[in-house]
Amino acid sequence: MRLRTLLIWLAVVPTVAMGTQVTVSAQRLLEQSAQLRADVEAAERVGAPLYTLMVDMQAERTATASLWAGTAGSEGELRVRRAATDSAAAEFRVLADDPSRSFTEVTRQLEKLAAYRQRADTRSGAADSTLAYYSEVIGKVIQVYQQEFSHAEDAELAQASRPVVSMLQATEMVAREDTVLALAGPSGELSFVGYDQFVSSLGAQRYLHEALIVPHLTARDERFYERVVGSEDWQEKTRIENAVLSGHKDTVSGIKLPGEVSGWSSAHANFSVQMTTLNIDLARSVLARGEAKAAELQAEVAWLIAGSGGGLLAVVVVVVFTTRSVLRRLHDLHERTVTVAEQTLPDVVARLQRGQTVDPEALPAVSGDRDEVGRISDAFARAVAVSVDGHRRLAAERHGFGLFASGIASRTGNLVSRQLSLTEDLQDTFGHDEALLAQLMRSDQLTVGMRRQIENLLILAGGEVPDPHTEPMRVADLLREAAAEVEDFRRIERQALDETSVEPSAISQISHLLAELLDNATRFSPPKSKVVIRAELVADGLSVEIEDRGPRVTPERYEEMNGRLHQAPPYSVLAQNAHRLGLFVVGHLADQLGATVTLRRSVYGGTCAVVVLPAELLLPSEGETPREPARREPAHREPALVGAVSAPAAAPAAEAAPAPAPAEEHEPEHVPEPEPEPEPVAHTSAGLPSRRTKTPRHAPATALAARPAPAAALARPALPERVPQTHIADELRAPHAPESQVPQDTATPEEVADAWADYEQGTQTVEEELRRDQP
Numbered sequence: 001m002r003l004r005t006l007l008i009w010l011a012v013v014p015t016v017a018m019g020t021q022v023t024v025s026a027q028r029l030l031e032q033s034a035q036l037r038a039d040v041e042a043a044e045r046v047g048a049p050l051y052t053l054m055v056d057m058q059a060e061r062t063a064t065a066s067l068w069a070g071t072a073g074s075e076g077e078l079r080v081r082r083a084a085t086d087s088a089a090a091e092f093r094v095l096a097d098d099p100s101r102s103f104t105e106v107t108r109q110l111e112k113l114a115a116y117r118q119r120a121d122t123r124s125g126a127a128d129s130t131l132a133y134y135s136e137v138i139g140k141v142i143q144v145y146q147q148e149f150s151h152a153e154d155a156e157l158a159q160a161s162r163p164v165v166s167m168l169q170a171t172e173m174v175a176r177e178d179t180v181l182a183l184a185g186p187s188g189e190l191s192f193v194g195y196d197q198f199v200s201s202l203g204a205q206r207y208l209h210e211a212l213i214v215p216h217l218t219a220r221d222e223r224f225y226e227r228v229v230g231s232e233d234w235q236e237k238t239r240i241e242n243a244v245l246s247g248h249k250d251t252v253s254g255i256k257l258p259g260e261v262s263g264w265s266s267a268h269a270n271f272s273v274q275m276t277t278l279n280i281d282l283a284r285s286v287l288a289r290g291e292a293k294a295a296e297l298q299a300e301v302a303w304l305i306a307g308s309g310g311g312l313l314a315v316v317v318v319v320v321f322t323t324r325s326v327l328r329r330l331h332d333l334h335e336r337t338v339t340v341a342e343q344t345l346p347d348v349v350a351r352l353q354r355g356q357t358v359d360p361e362a363l364p365a366v367s368g369d370r371d372e373v374g375r376i377s378d379a380f381a382r383a384v385a386v387s388v389d390g391h392r393r394l395a396a397e398r399h400g401f402g403l404f405a406s407g408i409a410s411r412t413g414n415l416v417s418r419q420l421s422l423t424e425d426l427q428d429t430f431g432h433d434e435a436l437l438a439q440l441m442r443s444d445q446l447t448v449g450m451r452r453q454i455e456n457l458l459i460l461a462g463g464e465v466p467d468p469h470t471e472p473m474r475v476a477d478l479l480r481e482a483a484a485e486v487e488d489f490r491r492i493e494r495q496a497l498d499e500t501s502v503e504p505s506a507i508s509q510i511s512h513l514l515a516e517l518l519d520n521a522t523r524f525s526p527p528k529s530k531v532v533i534r535a536e537l538v539a540d541g542l543s544v545e546i547e548d549r550g551p552r553v554t555p556e557r558y559e560e561m562n563g564r565l566h567q568a569p570p571y572s573v574l575a576q577n578a579h580r581l582g583l584f585v586v587g588h589l590a591d592q593l594g595a596t597v598t599l600r601r602s603v604y605g606g607t608c609a610v611v612v613l614p615a616e617l618l619l620p621s622e623g624e625t626p627r628e629p630a631r632r633e634p635a636h637r638e639p640a641l642v643g644a645v646s647a648p649a650a651a652p653a654a655e656a657a658p659a660p661a662p663a664e665e666h667e668p669e670h671v672p673e674p675e676p677e678p679e680p681v682a683h684t685s686a687g688l689p690s691r692r693t694k695t696p697r698h699a700p701a702t703a704l705a706a707r708p709a710p711a712a713a714l715a716r717p718a719l720p721e722r723v724p725q726t727h728i729a730d731e732l733r734a735p736h737a738p739e740s741q742v743p744q745d746t747a748t749p750e751e752v753a754d755a756w757a758d759y760e761q762g763t764q765t766v767e768e769e770l771r772r773d774q775p
Helices: 003-069 074-095 102-109 113-122 127-148 155-187 192-216 220-229 232-249 261-355 372-428 434-460 477-483 504-525 555-566 571-576 579-593 640-648 662-666 749-775
Strands: 490-498 531-538 541-549 597-602 607-614
Touching: 003 074, 003 113, 003 127, 003 155, 003 261, 074 113, 102 127, 102 434, 113 127, 113 531, 127 155, 155 192, 155 232, 155 261, 192 232, 220 261, 220 579, 261 372, 372 434, 434 579, 477 490, 477 504, 477 531, 477 607, 504 541, 504 579, 504 607, 555 579, 555 597, 555 662, 579 597, 579 607
Parallel strands: 490 531
Antiparallel strands: 531 541, 541 607, 597 607
């Protein structure tokens, strides 16, 4: 999972949790506010009818008691009160249709109202039971009122609604006192049960006022309550209650009330109105507080949503800022890492491999940041420093090894040069012995191959091929010099299709490059097959093609080898392919010369190597004096080998007359200027060319006479003729006695043995290469 996703989830989880919590809290508060508003609305709709029904029932109960006691005029009062009760009951029954309200008990009790009224009218039964019915109905009304105003879900409103219900109960207790006193009638006498009801009602209403009403009133309601209880009517009520308690007289039939009771009716009529007003104010105060509470809850929800939204927005902003900051720093770290990995480090490694110094400012430095990204950057900087130090040590070791290998190669090359000089001296000294001369020339050729391998080591170690040339060289001579480097030079056919010359500074490198390709072509082709090398000018410079008839090579193998040739491979690849150093040497030389070397399939089924030398290395040949290839010093490229290239592959042993070299037949038809006659070369009885030397001062003139030019000489210069016996001492030039000529085979046993050994060696080499190429 990406770091961006993790950071987003890190922000999403608490945001969702917080949003869920806010949603649940807001929903709960909204439901509570809606419930409060519903309660307030229901109280406003139900409270007034309930209170009216309670007051009318209390008044009808008092009128019923007066009727029962025989008070004058009670019948008319009772009819008025019953009409008011019927109106309030009808209005209440309309509200009772709501099934969600607890009006069942009140409705059921109101259905009995007609029966109890008839009992009161006929005075059947006891008065206490009839009056008790009214008290029960009023109690149910108070209970419904208490349920509507309880607000159990809100403690504050429940606390505020207590004085309202207590006030209703206290009013009921005062109304019961009024009913008991009305039941005394004109006689002013109560039964013992009636007196007990009066005392109980008085004690209950005083307890309610003192314990449950006054302590819970607000300052405004408390001031209004004090005005009510401080009025003359309330004081009159209190004096009458005290007189009943202390001034009554016990009789045989009951309790005789004092005369002060006569002022109760007027006082009760006045203070009951004030108490009704107080009850209504208390109820309205509770309703207003409920409405305010509902509005407060809605405001709280709004603030909660706003605050939570602001908090969530802040969280989102912080998360976005943090995420962008972290990702930006990580992106910068990634960009720096990629830049260091793809540009800085390769450049530093390349500079170290070239032996150049490295600027420490180019490498990432340890910043010392203590945060996580900074520590990662510092860790990468330390890793880069360790890597650069390792490459620096490796480059120093490689440079040291290159110097060591160059030194060894130089010393070994000096020894090989001395060996070639010694071989040349031996050839000059023992040139009269044809068999020994042949072996010396073969040793000379092997030594030249050893010198080329040493030069290969020098090239791979980073050195350069020694180049003694100071003048340009014709392409034909360059091809001849490259062919002379190969052990099986007799199989090479040279074709210089265009006449041009090569820069002196590149002669040795080009000759070495072509020699490696020719050696590879002769080793990986049948022993009797020819290897053709041809050179011609092309648009990009000089093209040299080397074509053999070796084994078939797959296209994938060609692609791999061309990759090594087009770009000089590193030493790690070279170490894994140590048995194929020739291609690596060719690749290094081509890289130094700016040339391109391509291997492809030949039309004969073998391999064709195409070398394209840049035009900067070429010079025009007009006005140039043809010359022999320059000798490489101190490498001592022997001129005898150059002459040996021109020798016939299989000359008869007895043939002593000079003959034209067959390899020269592939030279171009038109040569701009005639070549000077080369130094004469003698042949041994075995058909091998002997090493050339300068003509002695006392050589006979006849030995130096040129042969008559053929008719074709008019069209082109004559080819150089070989003069036999120009290298031996004067004492040996005397004519010998004629010997019987014994016909000999065209090849000596040594040559046959050498050819067979070359064939076996070539076959084994090809088989070994094929085994190595197999996966």
